Amino acid sequence: MMTRIQTLMVLLLMVIACSGPDNTRITDSWVRLPPPNMQMTAAYLLIENPSSEGITLISATSPSIKLIEMHKTESNNGVATMVQQEQVTIPAKGMVSFEPGGLHFMLIGFNDDLTEQNSVSLTLNWSDGTSSVVSAKVLRGKP
Amino acid sequence: MNKLFFVFVAIAAATAGLLLSNHLGPAPKPVVDTDATVFQTVRPLPEMALVNHLGLPFTRQSFEGQWTLLFFGFTHCPDVCPTTLFLLSQVQKATTDLPPSQQPKVAMISVDPARDTPEKLAGYLPHFGEDIVGATGEIPRIQALTASLGVAYSYTPDGKGGYTVDHTASIFLISPRAELKALFTTPHDLETIVRDFEYIVESYDD
Numbered sequence: 001m002m003t004r005i006q007t008l009m010v011l012l013l014m015v016i017a018c019s020g021p022d023n024t025r026i027t028d029s030w031v032r033l034p035p036p037n038m039q040m041t042a043a044y045l046l047i048e049n050p051s052s053e054g055i056t057l058i059s060a061t062s063p064s065i066k067l068i069e070m071h072k073t074e075s076n077n078g079v080a081t082m083v084q085q086e087q088v089t090i091p092a093k094g095m096v097s098f099e100p101g102g103l104h105f106m107l108i109g110f111n112d113d114l115t116e117q118n119s120v121s122l123t124l125n126w127s128d129g130t131s132s133v134v135s136a137k138v139l140r141g142k143p
Numbered sequence: 144m145n146k147l148f149f150v151f152v153a154i155a156a157a158t159a160g161l162l163l164s165n166h167l168g169p170a171p172k173p174v175v176d177t178d179a180t181v182f183q184t185v186r187p188l189p190e191m192a193l194v195n196h197l198g199l200p201f202t203r204q205s206f207e208g209q210w211t212l213l214f215f216g217f218t219h220c221p222d223v224c225p226t227t228l229f230l231l232s233q234v235q236k237a238t239t240d241l242p243p244s245q246q247p248k249v250a251m252i253s254v255d256p257a258r259d260t261p262e263k264l265a266g267y268l269p270h271f272g273e274d275i276v277g278a279t280g281e282i283p284r285i286q287a288l289t290a291s292l293g294v295a296y297s298y299t300p301d302g303k304g305g306y307t308v309d310h311t312a313s314i315f316l317i318s319p320r321a322e323l324k325a326l327f328t329t330p331h332d333l334e335t336i337v338r339d340f341e342y343i344v345e346s347y348d349d
Contacts, residue, residue, distance in 0.1 A: 032225055032226075035225070037266055071221075073222050073223055075312065077295075078295075078311050078329060079312070080309065080312040082309075101222065101331075106221045108303075140229065141233070
């Protein structure tokens, strides 16, 4: 016989499991091959959220990269400006595309050499405390 | 009976159309509705005294004799500049079937000359294409060119002790007479740029 507290905790766990990014689909991930001697590049991917709750990305990390920031390239009268994003929300039953000229992960400083066709492990950290790990191939341009 | 009448009318109309079109001569070249802004008035580039990625003079004359897709950018640029340079190299690849005189060169002029020395550009640009030309120079000299083309740029601290450069991300098509011929604004699309570029160079009187 479960106590009321235990029942509550089970319910809470169920809620977390449902609202977490378990069903989140992350595809089309790639990292732009940095030019020689440049310690900066960008990563791109597509996140789909089939659940009925929005999910919020708060950061990204990688053992290969010193610092990852989320930015959005915005255009004002043709002038491209990078606007840092503290968080990015993927709406319920929606998707968000990180793509060239738009949202992107800015990769600053490399612990490993990024070579073409190799893969970089990226960890996406969600506001609910969970995280998703994706492997992004290093490519010259969008596949 | 009615059906036969309509067939007759259709044949008559088609014959009339054919006769009329013969009378008017060959159909005019279709006017393509370009995505690019194409300038019909002559807009010569100003004189300039910059230096290219090999350390050689880069002047107005550097544009003469070939078509150039010109972009303003900087090497410490994670998204827009690599994306655009990669796209421009794709435009070059997609236009190799044109006569050599119509194939475009690609040039990037730095809006961050403090960091973009000729050596820096020489290490950076070949990554995107062996024949991409880079140019840099003192701010007032770059300013003279950007002002004449309506290119804006400004420096913004990045919060980590460095800075980033906001800049116009348009692509400028410069004619073999060193004149501004067309302007491609963002967002840039490969197929659209190739289509418009081919239309512009093929209808250009040289």
